Amino acid sequence: MDTVIIKINDERVEVPNDFTILQAAKKMGIDIPTLCYDERLESHAACRMCVVEVEGARNLQTSCSLKVADGMEIKTHSERVIQARKDILDLLWANHPNDCLTCEKSGECKLQEYCYKYDVKETTFEGKRKNYEIDDSSPFFYNNQNKCINCGKCVRVCSELQHTNAIGFSERGFNTHVSTPFEIGIDNSVCVSCGNCVSVCPVGALMPKSKEKFRLWETKKVRTTCSYCGVGCQMDLLVKDNKVVGVQPANGPSNNGLLCVKGKFGFNFINHPDRLNKPLIKKDGQFVESSWEEAYGLIVEKVNNIKSEKGSEVFAGFTSARCTNEENYLFQKLFRAGIGTNSVDHCARL
Amino acid sequence: MKSIEELRKVKEESLKRINLRKDREEGTRIVVSMDTCGIAAGARSILMSLLDEVNKRDLKDVTVTQTGCIGACNLEPVFEVYKPGEEKVTYVHMTLEKAKQVMEEHIINGKIVQEYTIGSNQ
């Protein structure tokens, strides 16, 4: 890969020649704000938050889309750039409900974050505002277009990565909004509820329907592997007060930041009241709660009795394609080394 | 069309048909008097025959047009020939044969047919 030398904020840096300015700045640790950028997607260059001053260019340029060129001189935080970003935030705010106090996205909202960072304390414009009905037809998420900033990430994830094309932009200009064709509602559309749109929404327009009330800053994120199919998607569990309250996709090698409906929204079984929480022993046809010691004792007794009576070959165990490697290892070891039979199998074939 | 030669040929042919729309200051104009008396005297057939000749001989710089009464009703059929750099020549008492003669001698060869001009007939 050939490299070029550019200057960002008067500092020289050598970067690969296929880098965008944004990538180059990131490499230097310079934070350029973005609302519509996602490295997995074709650059959209619509939010204009990432504009920078490029020497010789008439207008401000979007750093997410412009590739570096040898000798380029860039200012990422000049007065002109900052004023432009402020005006854009001002304009977005003018068409956005002023409800951060109660908004569920608060704390992870990019609009909120940038208004704070750029000292935009109120909007200076008055006039028309969006007024859309909230689409809550999906059992998994809301589409509240009144909060949408038209970054288009949801639409592009749905078309470029998920290829479901359930949502798109409707109407034009000021009335542009994200919806299903003919406004039929998410639930009646071809949507497969993967929630990848929800995961990329920078504001509170697409939000999961949550059973719990939580603030994002109250949660901790635990990186793990999805427990459904064999793709092995990486994801973060959002945990509050010993409860999994949400799931966000992580950028794992096999899922590239995507999840499916089960991974994204199928986590409520974890907290389900049906969960077994005590060993059960069947007595006279009825299950009776027991202590672990009693249950273990019973099992050990039965194993020993049957083994001494009939030998090891009458034992069999089904290990699980749902459990971890370590558990599968122990299970077969239990049967082979502890009981003395190789009759261990699992449902690989089902 | 399969070749540039063919295109050129088509162009030549086509140009003949619409050449008269060109804004030309050069070339010869034959103006036939086509008022009521002229038509009655047979001006239309003269006009048609002149047009015919122009076409047949492929005279690119010659236009045939008509005009109203030029005030010599007794001399009809009448037409005028305007050639660049020449005085207007008015031919009178035209017949098809005479017109053809004028075409050959005056229009093509540049020799005025004096005997048919208005000057010789007044």
Next chain:
Amino acid sequence: MTNSIAEVKDADVIFVIGSNTTENHPVIGAQMKQAKAQGAKLIVADPRKIDLANDSDVFLQIKPGTNIALLNSMMNVIIEEGLEDKKYIAERTEDYEELVKLVKAYTPEKIGEICEIDPEDIRKAARIYAKGDKSGIYYAMGITQHKKGTHGVMAVSNLALLCGNIGKESAGVNPLRGQNNVQGACDMGGLPADYPGYQKVFKPEIQEKFEKTWNTKLSPKVGLTIPEVIHGAEEGSVNFLYIMGENPMISDPDINHVKKALDNVDFLVVQDIFLTETAERADVVLPAASFAEKEGTFTNSERRIQRVRKAVEAPGEAKPDWVILMDIMNRLGYDKKYSSPSEIMDEIASVTPQYGGISYDRISKIGLQWPCPSKSHPGTKYLHKGVFARGKGLFMPQEYVGSVESVDSEYPYIMTTGRVLYHYHSRSMTGRVEGLNKKAPVSFIEINPATANRLNIEDGEKVKVTSRRGTITTMAKITDIIGEDTVFIPFHYADGAANVLTGTELDPIAKIPELKVTAVRIEKIL
């Protein structure tokens, strides 16, 4: 999978057979569509007009159970038209002549009739597959859950070898694993003939190695497979059964038969997170921790060992499975203690060559793909690069044989089974998520409009479905996704369970049941 999931996007040709990828492996399905959008060609073979079929360049709506015929016929076309990878065959394979001989009879015309598809489509598919530089085959249970499932896999492998697609990036032979850790369960020796790492129990040197490491005497006798256990339990030769995290009362074929077996054992231990249909029949039920409540690793379809981390405490007294297993093992007199799953992994690495280089600190951010034999090994993106494990790639030509189940006047339709997007296996988890249940509330049977018309059945109507083994009631869903002589029932639901109908006929090699082909009749409920 011989190859990695991320390679899907860069394939020239994607051949999906017997996999409803967008519903069962949605994230891989999405990546297939990304490849398609970038110009890859897509071939789909399936009895149902699945979502991917709409994006395909060729769609082969084959009759259930005719995979081998189709694959052989594609190979017939490729050889007939000289599209095979001659250099690769010469350098890297054996027994090519056997294949040539066998597939000669599989002309598209003949096979078109067997598969009930247009012979031209077979040719088209064969040409597309053979002409791609990087052609990957992706399959799932549609290939394997047949009496001749293993042969189906061999036919897939033959096709890939024929065109030089094994040992190449973005190509390969790629079974998509249905369960999060089915790969790992196999790798870990959850098989009656294999110690971890597919080391055979009957090989003395292996037995010796494990006896030494585990410090105990071990049996060289190959154990029983699930169907054999069920059978043994029913007739009394299996008396003690321990089921961890499985629900055969829904997922296994011929549920009535399973029920009898479970009721017949002397002692049944079930370890699970919910009181499943299977747990209900247990003598002791042990409450386990879910994936969110424990540490560990899963190995995904592409052989990548990835971390699972504890996010919350298990409910009540529920314990992680590894703790329960260790406790029981210790109480049975095998005194080995592990302080954490990480320590177990270290032991796994010491006895499993493929996992030799795996440790928690190496996979904390990004998992590694086995084979990863040593601490310095970077893992293996795709298998068989340059040379096969056995040296040369062996063609194993297989004849097509019809399914065991066949239709007759009493059972005139072929039922095939599978999953839907919104549920997972026996629904013990997804059935407890409100939204998922709302999207897919009940069992149904897909019936072609023409068939429905013939049977005077309307969409949404309850119908009775009967096989040679049992009867269920389910809801009719009239759709042209399915052909006229075929029906489809998802197997998730306990009420209207498809596996009441399926048979226990096994593939003699892999012992996999023929779940994809069951003869049934459909009756209107009057």
Next chain:
Amino acid sequence: MNIYRSHVLICGGTGCTSSKSDKLQKEFQNLIQKKDLDKEVKVVRTGCFGLCEAGPIVIVYPEGSFYSQIKLEDVEEIVEEHLLKGVVVKRLLYKGAISEEAIKSIYEVDFYKKQERIALKNCGVISPEDIYEYIAFDGYMGLAKALTEMSPEEVIKVVTESGLRGRGGAGFPTGLKWNFAAKATGNEKYVLCNADEGDPGAFMDRSILEGDPHSVIEAMSLAGYAIGSNQGYVYVRAEYPIAVQRLQIAINQAREKGLLGKNILGTGFDFDMEIRLGAGAFVCGEETALIASIEGERGMPRNKPPFPANKGLWQKPSLINNVETYANIPQIMLKGVDWFKSIGTEKSSGTKVFALGGKIENTGLVEIPMGTPLRKVIYDIGGGIPNGKEFKAVQTGGPSGGCITADHLDTPIDFDSLVALGSMMGSGGMIVMDEDNCMVDIARFFLDFTVEESCGKCNPCREGTQRMLEILERITEGKGEVEDIDKLERLAKTIKDTSLCGLGQTAPNPVLSTLKYFRHEYEAHVIDKTCPAGQCKALLDYFITDKCKGCTKCARVCPSSCITGKVKEIHSINNKLCIKCGACMEACPFDAIILK
């Protein structure tokens, strides 16, 4: 082949067609046949003549008699007197075609005489539906010359050296564009024609497609040869049905004659083209949005770079020029660089077509050499301001352009001089304004257009133009505040600086240029709450003049009962109570009520 002695050319442009020129054609044909002249006189429907003010236009050759505003009942007279007898019907001639000494042919009429027609050369001269007429006037000779005598590089060299610049708006050097597309690597390339003419009032591209479609076909083939492309697309808006129809006929004829398709003129060069219809979104005139639209995507612009020359239609290298630009190419190819450069200015060679509109006598299309002063266009060709009103400004470049005041009337028009004045060439709209035009209202009008036409993709344009419009509305409604002017200016600059495409980047121009030259009018609106031009209704007051006869009608209709007065005495309006509904003015039978 029949040669006709006289041709009757009837304008078939959209303007004249809407004044029923199609019926005129039928009437002429009908009467000519009746008089048995059909072997002598040919009736031809042409494209637009340009002087739309005078439509429907009929021209009779060989005299070049210029008949204007012809009605159906006039036809008989023309046939009888002119076509049969050769007497020009003076009363029906265009008024500029008669002078004291003589009758002028169309070419001598001031409107045409002062023009220099290259792009419009054949418009109004040939039948657009007859490929032979195009060929007759050197049609396809440029292509033939290039294919047989020149290499693709030489073709590009000629275009480059001619100094031709894009006529669609920005004036980018055409040769450079061709060169980029030629150099771009790729086995498939496309030649695109932007016929999505969207500026309100501009219709030169439509006129060319309607009047001379083959010139575009020829030019695109030439471009295909030059850059190595075999496929072209013309993107034209569906609301140009005549243009679409004639272009399709032309394409079909060119194919039939072997001038499109495989092995053109036996040279081995293949080129074909198709029409793609647009739904009429202004933004689809932006090249990347146009490309998205052809691809079947939503017509939204894409960020540049990459430019279409490298990644255009279906990600393949694509050359995109507008109709007028293409219409120049065949003649440049034929007549050469020196000829073309002899017309126009040093940096802007050739001509430009303008659509004259607004407060001007001769509304219509004019083609003038670059460098012609505005004054000449407006007064000599355009005939000046009607009704003796005072010239105030001329707006060029449509909604993306700006206003030019009387001080700059002597500026020679070219790409750079207009930009220097804070306006732009744009596609060539030229709207003349007189003393009655309120400049704030003009800015509001254009903003209204851009808000309507914004695609909604980028924030500054989608949100910003709406806010600008709202501020302008407030100002024209008398609700503006002093700070609004600064806010407007600040917002305008940000939108200009940050918008994604040319539409957004230029949308604030009407505001910025009116602010520059007419800030006092804005101030009058917000400070004095008056509209100097008397246009903004909300800022005007109703008065009753002494024409009032005291009939009381006004007082009776006034909904806010603010008119008082005794019967037969002059009434008066209490402006504090007046809600400015205008009902009184409508009711007054004596025109006694005025707005001031």
